[in-house]
Amino acid sequence: MRRPKHRSIERLPKYRVTIYRRQPDYEWSTEPNMKAIFNSIDRLAKTGDLPDEELLALITTGDKEAVGRLSARAREVREKVYGRSVYIRGLIEFSSYCKNDCYYCGLRRSNRSAERYRLTPEDILSCCAQGFDLGFRTFVLQGGEDPFFIDERMTALVRQIKERFPECAVTLSLGERERESYQALFDAGADRYLLRHETADKEHYEKLHPAEMSYEHRMKCLRDLRGIGYQVGCGMMVGSPFQRPEHLLKDLRFLQSFRPEMVGIGPFIPQKDTPFGDRTSGGAGDTLLLLSIIRLLLPQVLLPATTALGTIDPMGREKGLQAGANVIMPNLSPVSVRKKYLLYDNKICTGEEAAECVQSLRDRVARAGYEIVVSRGDHPSRQ
Ligand code: SAM
Ligand code: SF4
Secondary structure: OOOOOOOOOOHHHHHHHHHOOOOHHHOOOOOOOHHHHHHHHHHHHHHOOOOHHHHHHHHOOOOHHHHHHHHHHHHHHHHHHHOOEEEEOEEEEEEOOOOOOOOOOOOOOOOOOOOOOEOOHHHHHHHHHHHHHHOOOEEEEEEOOOOOOOHHHHHHHHHHHHHHOOOOEEEEEOOOOOHHHHHHHHHOOOOEEEOOOEOOOHHHHHHHOOOOOOHHHHHHHHHHHHHHOOEEEEOEEEOOOOOOHHHHHHHHHHHHHHOOOEEOOEEOOOOOOOOOOOOOOOOHHHHHHHHHHHHHHOOOOEOEOOHHHHHHOOOHHHHHHHOOOOEEOOEOOOHHHHOOOOOOOOOOOOOOOOHHHHHHHHHHHHHOOOEEEOOOOOOHHHO
């Protein structure tokens, strides 16, 4: 049989995956060429890039020593850019209504078991006031794609928050909207926007979303946000259904080309009332590994250790900080609604243990070797 002249990228991963067999959460493995993999890690740390084949070998490594080295390099880079500071963002989950039907999410419209709520502007402002006193200087307003929050309502809300807390940044995470809507929100004072791309592979995107949602539109939204001038966050779930290492490689290449100011990644966690309710969760080890790689690819990026990571591993957020993350997003929503914003099962921070306990969070972060600071925590390019 004749060998093809050029192996496509789709074929390379299969080859690599066979060699560098992934093992769950940092089990020791017998990597065939540790010298080569260490060399790749050091070159990634030095140059911020690697060829596909080497990057893929890192994504799929299960070797404890390789992971440790990657994490150490990511820490060094993070400390060079941000020192030991950790930025905190007060997350206000203000609506659990959603018109979309993403197959992975507990808030999807077809989930009849989901309890729905909307916070009033007064509720939201009082969350901000409480957060301000606790030292938060960024508020993240996140919700399902709720048609109730038309531009007039949202812009009025953003204006009120900015008037009352002028030294604070407002981050929005409201899903896909028209460019004019993003512009109106920006003009009202919103500083940043989080819209995970979810996957940079169109076919994979289509397996995670119903036909009415499109990969092209998601990408257009991200370009619109960037064009308007927001600090933009994208990201993906780790271990989402049908995800293969090649998809993660594409995600990393997308992040490198789009150069977002923030990257949110966390493990996929099943929610029992969704079509993916019986799937397995993404791994904490895989998520930590990717956090480190992302820190090395984008040294200045704002990188949260997410709630989902803290949900699958009780020390997940601390481990995330030690793997290169520099942001945490405690929940500032009223305790009475927290259990209703259930994207996935067993979500942490649904009780009293969330933002009120900033002091205990400070202690935990300090034990991990870092320090929570009172700051807006903008991307270095915007400071
Ligand atoms: N509706 C907005 C959107 O989709 O961008 C913002 C809220 S949405 C719940 C925020 C993020 O939650 C999504 O981008 C998705 O990556 C994540 N998410 C949803 N379901 C999840 C699950 N089962 N496991 C982990 N993360 C999930
Ligand atoms: Fe709605 Fe966002 Fe959940 Fe999709 S991920 S169903 S858009 S809340």
